Amino acid sequence: MIPFSPPRIDEKNIEAVAEVLRSGWLTTGPKTKLFEKEITSYIGCSSTICLASATAGLELMLRWFGLKEGDEVIVPAYTYSSTGNVVLHCGAKIVFAEAGPDFNVSPESIRSLITERTKAIMSVDLGGFPVDYDEIKSIINDPEIRFLFCPETENQEKLGRIFYLADSAHAFGARYKDEMVGCQADAHCFSFHAVKNLSTAEGGAVCMNLPEPFSNDDLYRSLNISSLHGQTKDALAKMQKGNWRYDIVEPGYKCNMTDIQAALGLVELARYEDETLKRRREIMEMYHDLLKVNTWAELPSIESEIKTSSFHLYMLRIKGISEEQRDQIIQGIFDRDVSVNVHFQPLPLFTAYKERGYDMKSTPEALDLYKREISLPIFYDLSDEQIQTVCQAVVASVESVLN
Ligand SMILES: Cc1ncc(COP(=O)(O)O)c(C=O)c1O
Structure with missing residues (x-):
């Protein structure tokens, strides 16, 4: 796994x-x-x-x-x-x-x-x-x-x-x-x-x-x-x-x-810039390269003219899917021995917040982002080979749910 x-x-x-x-x-x-x-x-x-x-x-x-x-x-x-x-x-x-x-x-x-x-x-x-x-x-x-x-x-x-x-x-x-x-x-x-x-x-x-x-x-x-x-x-x-x-x-x-x-x-x-951030950038760029060919993939922003990420989470989105489909895709990825995660469940979805009168009606964009989000593994020791395995698992799972 x-x-x-x-x-x-x-x-x-x-x-x-x-x-x-x-x-x-x-x-x-x-x-x-x-x-x-x-x-x-x-x-x-x-x-x-x-x-x-x-x-x-x-x-x-x-x-x-x-x-x-x-x-x-x-x-x-x-x-x-x-x-x-x-x-x-x-x-x-x-x-x-x-x-x-x-x-x-x-x-x-x-x-x-x-x-x-x-x-x-x-x-x-x-x-x-x-x-x-x-x-x-x-x-x-x-x-x-x-x-x-x-x-x-x-x-x-x-x-x-x-x-x-x-x-x-x-x-x-x-x-x-x-x-x-x-x-x-x-x-x-x-x-x-x-x-x-x-x-x-x-x-x-x-x-x-x-x-x-x-x-x-x-x-x-x-x-x-x-x-x-x-x-x-x-x-x-x-x-x-x-x-x-x-x-x-x-x-x-x-x-x-x-x-x-x-x-x-x-x-x-002491090794943050030259090792940690460097490797995390490489991992995210590799994910970008391997996933960008898929029309359903919405890749996360990691760099713009004025911003550079710390490359903490690779927050992938799948275009046009429902929450149920997202959950099925996640299950399919786990079944292929890859751990993924969701970042985040917006706060108004939680019991403690609902009990205080909050709901998702006022933030529909946040709800849409959440429903389509899957975070891929990222850590210093993740190898290039494992990155390939992650992408294969994601592609196979998405395609089996979408087709
Ligand atoms: C957005 C955000 N804020 C705050 C925290 C809290 O960090 P800590 O666990 O150091 O309190 C986290 C932890 O994951 C987080 O994701």
């Missing part, structure tokens, strides 16, 4: 983890701090904090901005549950935006949904392909939209406009214009979950770019506190001679990254 996306594990990461285990310091410490610095310099953002997950980063940022009941956050309908759940955790209301033809949220849909209650906009670089950052930012900065914004907290007052929080969970290493994804929105959350391009088993990072008068270094310090119980000193600082006393300045969360995770991240980051 060809798996869907096993992590890349070799002696380098095993040795890096063993080194941390032998060091006697397992939780947040020197490796995490180094990983944060290296991410900041790779992405080119102002500051980075590493956390237990991207989800934790999204929630910490929404809480930092003071989201509460009665506030609205615009969220793409086409995303993973994490993007929506964090809004609900804060007690705010999700307003679902429609998808465009490349799966990513449509800027026009965002514009049409803004009200005086809108406090934040979240976008998702689906499969690693960047959203239309400049279009979304120009909506947020449009004087009429700024005029609608009603600040209610100190940070909202200071920003004076809608907060732009990018769920870039898939997009580590993607490019937008001449910059890395991670420099465009007020904050970007990346995921280092086990199935991601760069994995620390579980983990995530927030890259911050808040404009003046904010200090991203101050925000970094405040997120460190919020991610560790509201404690003024982390475990490493408390261990220093005579440094045991600390204060709790807020009822914080517990979502810091460990040095074991950071050690994995440092190994992966």
Whole structure:
């Protein structure tokens, strides 16, 4: 069976983890701090904090901005549950935006949904392909939209406009214009979950770019506190001679990254551009070449004049099929010993969201994308021969369902 996306594990990461285990310091410490610095310099953002997950980063940022009941956050309908759940955790209301033809949220849909209650906009670089950052930012900065914004907290007052929080969970290493994804929105959350391009088993990072008068270094310090119980000193600082006393300045969360995770991240980051991204691009280009001859195949966007994907998911669509046919095709591919997946079931389809009054009627494009989507396997060690096998399985299965 060809798996869907096993992590890349070799002696380098095993040795890096063993080194941390032998060091006697397992939780947040020197490796995490180094990983944060290296991410900041790779992405080119102002500051980075590493956390237990991207989800934790999204929630910490929404809480930092003071989201509460009665506030609205615009969220793409086409995303993973994490993007929506964090809004609900804060007690705010999700307003679902429609998808465009490349799966990513449509800027026009965002514009049409803004009200005086809108406090934040979240976008998702689906499969690693960047959203239309400049279009979304120009909506947020449009004087009429700024005029609608009603600040209610100190940070909202200071920003004076809608907060732009990018769920870039898939997009580590993607490019937008001449910059890395991670420099465009007020904050970007990346995921280092086990199935991601760069994995620390579980983990995530927030890259911050808040404009003046904010200090991203101050925000970094405040997120460190919020991610560790509201404690003024982390475990490493408390261990220093005579440094045991600390204060709790807020009822914080517990979502810091460990040095074991950071050690994995440092190994992966060092070989990310030259090995991981290079190979993932080759795999996607090979899929493109092998599948483009089929008139039923709608290939995912991986590059445009201004955007380059991080090559995270190969989100294939089959033209003109129903959801039932898609499911039959998936079964046929599995029967041929190839694992595939669906990214994503739009959030309003789920029970927890239906129970809160959401349905798919307002986002028909997202529903159509979902019904025809099949994600193909992609991982560093996928061989050229396996890519051929995947394509043969896809073609045979589609043709047996369509004919
Ligand atoms: C779009 C999106 N956002 C957020 C997340 C959450 O990432 P994490 O598992 O690191 O919290 C994921 C995870 O798959 C995701 O796909």
